[in-house]
Amino acid sequence: MNITFLGAAETVTGSCYLVETRETKFLVDCGMFQGSKNEAILNAEPFSFNPGDLDFMLLSHAHIDHSGRIPKLYMDGFKGDIYATKATVQLCGIMLPDSGHIQETENEWTNRKRQRAGKSAVKPIYTVKEATDCLRLFKSVKYDEVTKVSEDVKVRFNDAGHILGSSIIEIWVNESGKDTKIVFSGDLGNKDMPILKDPSLISDADYLVVESTYGDRLHSHKQGAERIEKFINIITETVAMGGNVVIPSFAVGRTQEIIYELNKYMDVFSDKVNKILDLPVFVDSPLATSATQIFRENLDCFDEEAKAYIANGDNPLDFPTLQFTKSPEESRKLNERKDSIIIISASGMCDAGRIKHHLKHNLWRKDSTVLFVGYQAEGSLGRRIIDGAPKVKIFGEEISVNARIEVIDGFSGHADKEGLLSWIGSFNRKPKKVFIVHGEKETMPVFAETITGEFGIQCIIPARGDSFVVSTDKVYENVPSAELQHKFKRLTVVNMLENLKEEFNELAQILKTDLKQEKSDVEIDEVAAKLKLIEKAFLEALK
Incomplete structure (x- = not known):
C-alpha cells in the first residue's frame, strides 16, 4: 500500500492521510489547517487527489483539525461512506455546520475588504448547507468491533480517550494473501481524565502513525x-x-x-x-x-x-x-x-x-x-x-x-511524553517503523530520538506531501507526483513569506515603541543596514 501525508505533517493541524492499496483508495481524517494565516491558506486549496476516486473515509474524531474539510471533500466529488463512532457522528452533526457558519461569516468580512480594495468577491470554503448535506455520508461503527469496509481492508475503532467518540484506528490491508497492519493513534488522550475512559491499549502493529503534540514535555498538573x-x-x-x-x-x-x-x-x-x-x-x-x-x-x-x-x-x-x-x-x-x-x-x-x-x-x-x-x-x-x-x-x-x-x-486532551511512551510500550508486538505526525517541527525530532532510544524502533518524520510504500516486510519512500511536488514547493515559499510578514510587523511594533530612544542610534543603523539587504533580496526575487 501507499501512504501519502497531506496534513498534520511537521505541523499540528490539518490531519489527512491518503492510503492507496491495489484495490482501494481511502482517507484517514480530512481536517482543517488552523492557527497561522499561512497554514489556513491551505484550506481553500484544491485536493491533490480526485475526491471522486475515494472509496470511503475513516474519521478518528470530530475536532475540526481532523474533520473540518469533509464538506469541501463532499463538494468536490466524494460520495463514499465516512466511518466513525456514534458519538463522533453526532458531534460532527453540530460541529461541521458550525464551521460552515464561521466560513460564511469570515467570508463576509473578507469580501467587504475586497470590495473596498476594488477586488471581486470570493466564495466561502463551504456553507452551513453544504456542511449539513455532507452528513448523509456518515456511518456509525461500534468500538472494538472489526468491520470489513472493502474486499481488502478491515478496520477496528478503539477508544482514544481524547474527546467523546475519539478513536485509535487499526487497519488491516490484505495484499497478495498477506495482512499488513497499520495503526493510526489519532489524538491520544491522557490517563485518568475526567468523564472519559483511558486510551485503549493495542496489542500489535506492523506500522504506527502516532501524534506528538506533547512529545517533548510533561504536563505540570496531572492529578x-x-x-x-x-x-x-x-x-x-x-x-x-x-x-x-x-x-x-x-x-x-x-x-x-x-x-x-x-x-x-x-x-x-x-x-x-x-x-x-x-x-x-x-x-x-x-x-x-x-x-x-x-x-x-x-x-x-x-x-x-x-x-x-x-x-x-x-x-x-x-x-x-x-x-x-x-x-x-x-x-x-x-x-x-x-x-x-x-x-x-x-x-x-x-x-x-x-x-x-x-x-x-x-x-x-x-x-x-x-x-x-x-x-x-x-x-x-x-x-x-x-x-x-x-x-x-x-x-x-x-x-x-x-x-x-x-x-x-x-x-489538555493530549497525552504528554510519558503518556505517549507508555502507550507505545504497551504493544506486545512493536511496530517495525513509527511515522511521527501532529506535532511542531521542534518537537518531532526530540520525540523520534526518545522512541528510538527507548524501544529501538526507527522513526520517520514525513513532510507534507511525502509518500511511502508500505508492505508487511519493508517501507520505502515513494516519489510524489510532479504536480504534488510543484504545489507544495510553491506553498512552502508562500508560508515563508507569510512568516516574514509577521516578523516584519513585530519589528515595526518594536521600533514604534522605541521612540523614547532606549536603543542607541548605532543599533538602529545596524537594523537599517540589515533591512536594506533584505529589501535588495526581495527586489531580486521579484525580477
Whole structure:
C-alpha cells in the first residue's frame, strides 16, 4: 500500500492521510489547517487527489483539525461512506455546520475588504448547507468491533480517550494473501481524565502513525485535585481583585471536563469553594451547549467514576451556578456586568467565535485573568498571548495585554511524553517503523530520538506531501507526483513569506515603541543596514 501525508505533517493541524492499496483508495481524517494565516491558506486549496476516486473515509474524531474539510471533500466529488463512532457522528452533526457558519461569516468580512480594495468577491470554503448535506455520508461503527469496509481492508475503532467518540484506528490491508497492519493513534488522550475512559491499549502493529503534540514535555498538573486546586486559587485571587476569569476552551472536550471537575471537587475544597459558590459560571458557546447535551446522550463512553455519579442521581455536567448563554445578545451582556464572573468560551485557540469579544473586554484589565486549558498552535492568537505579546490585534483594534495569563496544561486532551511512551510500550508486538505526525517541527525530532532510544524502533518524520510504500516486510519512500511536488514547493515559499510578514510587523511594533530612544542610534543603523539587504533580496526575487 501507499501512504501519502497531506496534513498534520511537521505541523499540528490539518490531519489527512491518503492510503492507496491495489484495490482501494481511502482517507484517514480530512481536517482543517488552523492557527497561522499561512497554514489556513491551505484550506481553500484544491485536493491533490480526485475526491471522486475515494472509496470511503475513516474519521478518528470530530475536532475540526481532523474533520473540518469533509464538506469541501463532499463538494468536490466524494460520495463514499465516512466511518466513525456514534458519538463522533453526532458531534460532527453540530460541529461541521458550525464551521460552515464561521466560513460564511469570515467570508463576509473578507469580501467587504475586497470590495473596498476594488477586488471581486470570493466564495466561502463551504456553507452551513453544504456542511449539513455532507452528513448523509456518515456511518456509525461500534468500538472494538472489526468491520470489513472493502474486499481488502478491515478496520477496528478503539477508544482514544481524547474527546467523546475519539478513536485509535487499526487497519488491516490484505495484499497478495498477506495482512499488513497499520495503526493510526489519532489524538491520544491522557490517563485518568475526567468523564472519559483511558486510551485503549493495542496489542500489535506492523506500522504506527502516532501524534506528538506533547512529545517533548510533561504536563505540570496531572492529578485532578492538583489541577482543580490551582484552578480554584486562580479564581479566588481574581475575584478578590474584582476581575473576571476568561477561559478559552474547545467547545467539545475541555468545556465538559472543566464543568465536571468543578462539580466533583466542590466538597473537597469547600473552604475555598464556599467563597466562589455564588459566582456565576457562563458557558458562552452555542456549540458547547449542544455538545454537552450529546455528552449526556453517550453515557456508554463515560468512565466508571462518571457512571457512578449518574447512578447516584448526580448530573456530573451541571451545578447550581452554571448557566449556558444562547443568543449573541446574552453574550454581549456578559461584558456589561459589574460583578466578577467566569466565562468559558470557544474557540480554544482564540482565533474565532465569541471568545474574541471577551478577550477584547478583559485582556486590558489588570484585575482579570485569562486561563488557558488547551493546546495553542503556533500562529494562533492564544499562542501569541501565552508567549508574552504585550499587545494583540482583535477585530482590527490593538489591545494591551495587562491581564494575568495562566496555563493549566493538565486539562489538555493530549497525552504528554510519558503518556505517549507508555502507550507505545504497551504493544506486545512493536511496530517495525513509527511515522511521527501532529506535532511542531521542534518537537518531532526530540520525540523520534526518545522512541528510538527507548524501544529501538526507527522513526520517520514525513513532510507534507511525502509518500511511502508500505508492505508487511519493508517501507520505502515513494516519489510524489510532479504536480504534488510543484504545489507544495510553491506553498512552502508562500508560508515563508507569510512568516516574514509577521516578523516584519513585530519589528515595526518594536521600533514604534522605541521612540523614547532606549536603543542607541548605532543599533538602529545596524537594523537599517540589515533591512536594506533584505529589501535588495526581495527586489531580486521579484525580477
